[in-house]
Amino acid sequence: xxxxxxxxxxxxxxxxxxxxxxxxxxxxxxxxxxxxxxxxxxxxxxxxxxxxxxxxxxxxxxxxxxxxxxxxxxxxxxxxxxxxxxxxxxxxxxxxxxxxxxxxxxxxxxxxxxxxxxxxxxxxxxxxxxxxxxxxxxxxxxxxxxxxxxxxxxxxxxxxxxxxxxxxxxxxxxxxx
Numbered sequence: 001x002x003x004x005x006x007x008x009x010x011x012x013x014x015x016x017x018x019x020x021x022x023x024x025x026x027x028x029x030x031x032x033x034x035x036x037x038x039x040x041x042x043x044x045x046x047x048x049x050x051x052x053x054x055x056x057x058x059x060x061x062x063x064x065x066x067x068x069x070x071x072x073x074x075x076x077x078x079x080x081x082x083x084x085x086x087x088x089x090x091x092x093x094x095x096x097x098x099x100x101x102x103x104x105x106x107x108x109x110x111x112x113x114x115x116x117x118x119x120x121x122x123x124x125x126x127x128x129x130x131x132x133x134x135x136x137x138x139x140x141x142x143x144x145x146x147x148x149x150x151x152x153x154x155x156x157x158x159x160x161x162x163x164x165x166x167x168x169x170x171x172x173x174x175x176x177x
Contacts, residue, residue, distance in 0.1 A: 019038070039123060042061060
């Protein structure tokens, strides 16, 4: 990673932690749809980043979330699992021509359909691990599945909205004719 990319990653890390701890943790619908906006940081890190470093970033991010939520390792386990599975999901979603060398998983570089699929799959995996660990088993499977599905939809929507609002360049000129 270049020095500017490192500074940008640190800035995004701080922003998404603050958003999660002071805003998103209280943004819940009917105790079934939770928002985990900090996943935006994890899911949009460059693909070229070495996997051990990526797993370390995921661990550190989730450690801060666990401390804020007063949990012991639940977010760490779910987030590191998601980070580990990311390369497999990206390989599964690879287009015919492949990816450019410096590909970053964003709407701007891959388009809405690819990004929405990528985010929804990984947030669903994250939430499944998180909520099953939180429930500590399968005793309330109906409620847990409802939380997984609703939270994955909600979190995916918020992550996609963040991409459109903050990371997609605005077009100031008219359409090309």
